[in-house]
Amino acid sequence: MQRQWIEGGECWRCDRAGVPVLWLGPVQTDAGTAPFYACDPCVRRIEARVQEELAAQDTAPAH
Numbered sequence: 001m002q003r004q005w006i007e008g009g010e011c012w013r014c015d016r017a018g019v020p021v022l023w024l025g026p027v028q029t030d031a032g033t034a035p036f037y038a039c040d041p042c043v044r045r046i047e048a049r050v051q052e053e054l055a056a057q058d059t060a061p062a063h
């Protein structure tokens with residue numbers, strides 16, 4: 001999957017503006033769904049959490 005960085009965006013996690021941001025996925029709320037964008041440092045942090053989650057899934061006992 002090609003991931004497209006967008007120049008001059010706004011990070012939805014830390015509120016930095018005018019920075020390159022990456023679409024990470026849809027955010028679902030009661031009011032509707034919106035795209036979630038994050039800047040480079042936030043993307044790195046979130047991806048680290050994803051790695052932890054995937055590792056936890058790998059080591060989880062089978063149901």
Ligand SMILES: [Zn+2]
Binds near residue numbers: 012013042
């Ligand atoms: Zn950020």
